[in-house]
Amino acid sequence: MRRVTAFSILLIICLLQAAAQTPEERYAQAGQLYSSGDYSGAAAVYRKLYDDGYRSEDMLYNAGNAFFKSGDNASAILFYERARLIAPADEDINYNLQIARSRVTDKFETVPELFFVRWFNFLSLLAPTNTWAVTALLLFIASLLFAVIFLTKARASGRLLSFWLSLAALILSVLLIALAMNNNSLINKNKKAVITCSIVTGRSEPGESSSELFVIHSGTTVKVEKELGDYLEVQLPDGNKGWISRDCLEKI
């Protein structure tokens, strides 16, 4: 009797372990599904990983691929955009995103961002938020150390050098804090969203009764300006604004 109980407990543990795959195993499983041509199956696994809070550049990129191959172009763009936030300079991600975007119905004359905003955003996405934050803190401490040396050292030559080093480290630290904050706001407080409904009407006010302003299709990237109940005010890439239903878009 005791043996049977032990055996059944062992069995239950085994079953539980099988059910609870590690994220790594699920990731590998999705890759195998993709290789065997089951794109929608792979996409579902990647999606689940994402929903469970797992993030990696490769995972998001693969998810975009799986959605693209299974025909869900809007989700593919969504995941490529997410992957690009982690690795803005990755060539494969940008290439696939460009291909996915070429299949979007809506074509916009995009108003480009100011070049320094673009550069700053790019720079701030080159490393994860925490890398920037930790480096900034270390630089700040270094700056303080140099300041201490400067203030206490008796000899003139060493004092001058430590003064400049302290100043440089302080400026760099402030810059890195700015990068970290910007990175955080881009990744975690992103205002961009991708339209997931195949067609959606933009209205002048939140609600079904207001006048219709424009019609956009799935895959278009918009910027969320305001939120009110079930409606979001979005800005199109060409600058126009309108209210659309919350169900029709997903934030990047």
Next chain:
Amino acid sequence: MRSSILTVICLLTALSLAAQEMTVTVDAPPSAAAGERFRIIYVINASDGRFMPPAFDQSFTVSGPQTSSSRNVQWINGEMKSTSTTTLIYYVVASTPGKYTIPPAQYETKKLTVSSSPVEIEITSAGAAPAQGVRQGSRQEQQAPASGSELSLRLLLNTREVYVGQPVTATLKLYTRINLSGINELKYPDFKGFLREDIDTPPLTSLESEVIDGVQYGTGVLQRFVLYPQISGELRIDSVHITALVKQRTGVSDPFFSDPFFDSFFSNVTTVAMKVSTRPAVIKVKPLPEPQPADFHGAVGSFELTSSLSKTDVEVNDAMTYTLTLRGTGNLNLAGEPVINFPQGIEKYDPKVTVKSSGTSTGTKTFEYLLIPRNTGTFELPPVSYTVFDPTQEKYITLRTAGYTVKVTGSAGGSEASTPVFVPGEDVKYLGQDIRYIRNGDSGLDLLSSPLVSRTYYWLWFVFALFLTAVILLLRREQMKRNADIKGLRNRKASKVARRRLSKARSLLDTGKPELANAELAKALWGYLGDKLAIAPSDLTKDNCFAALRASRVEEGVITELDLILSATEYSRYSPSSEGESPAGLYKRAAALIGKLDNVLD
């Protein structure tokens, strides 16, 4: 006399005739379509009576009768036997469908009257298939036209169940029992869902004789064609209409003077246009099985594929011909061009496509590619695979041809070879666009966590670092201040050192060594004075000390006391007798003095 004998013979004959039973038989179709012409034939085995036609229904349009009579006289063993037959043919067209009864017709001779039996006839609505003996079979060649109809048109199909693209051979055949003077008009339906291809058919000049179900017909093939079904489903072929020109006698001929020979001369023969149609047919077209192979290009039938190449050793820019021949039975015209991946460096031109068929769907289709090698080297012309659907085996069959190896040599001694040709770099050919493949390496998965910048403790680190630095700076500044003032240091240290020596003197005193205690007292005093007054040990004399003390505005009484104590310690050191002051009293005075000096000098 002779004439009387003849009369007797005639009478005998008449008697014998009268003795033979006289009958009137009717031959009429059991059914006919409204508007269709049918015949009612009365045959009487007598010729000398009067035929009284039946009362036809009002809705019948009756023409005729066409009367013919024949007499047959036989002499058998010197006995004459004579039979005579009268045939009357009525052509009737009924306009309204329904069931009709044609009442009996009567034949009246001088002696008796004979009636025919009544005939029931069903007139069906126009276009509906007559119910009479037409057997539906897969082979319609055996189908007989309706007995009793003189003119009919049949569309004979070799099969009624095919696959999409599988050819159906159709023959439009005319069956007639009456004289035709020609075919006026041939009207095809629009063969919805089919592609029609006419087969060369010789014009109908003479009819062939064919006996079907014991009835002789004149038959002729009007047109033969092949139908290629393009879509699947039950496809209906609507009627083919022709207008035939029928020779018809209009005058009512005398039964007693009915001779076909004379008839043709004397009766009025007009040509009547008669419309004849085929019955609609249904062909069941099955779709081709899925999935279709990638190299299937619509060829349905049984084929074989051969290839040939005009030459395998060529010079650069010298043309060669690559020929693919598709041979067999099937939809040759619709068989698409195979996909051949000629190697890069060999220029391919669009093929010349020729279809040769021997009147039916059997024949050959050739694809002639003109190839011009533009580079030297050895090239492989790959084997061509071409998939066709064989409807008899009901499966796809992949035909393959052999590959070729082509050696392309530079043109030796040619004018082109002697002059170097500038070959500009070729652009890379991009064939398609697709996303790049997924990554299979390390996942690098991280669980999403709130970043440091959104946590308070991160910012507290900055504050802490700043605070720590401030503390360090403050402490350091203090230390520097003190280090910078060495005098002050000695000053502060003076009373400490003096006190230490005093306490040491005290302990020596307690252990009963007054000499050593006195010496220690002297050290304490002199050390204290040196440190406090910042006098170097070499200059440490009583005078110097007193001068410095006076400069520090120390009271004269204190200086005198100091002098006394110093003298007392020196005195006790050099004459350690009991005279003078006791060491304990001296110690107390010295300690009190240091306390006083400390208060004044600091």
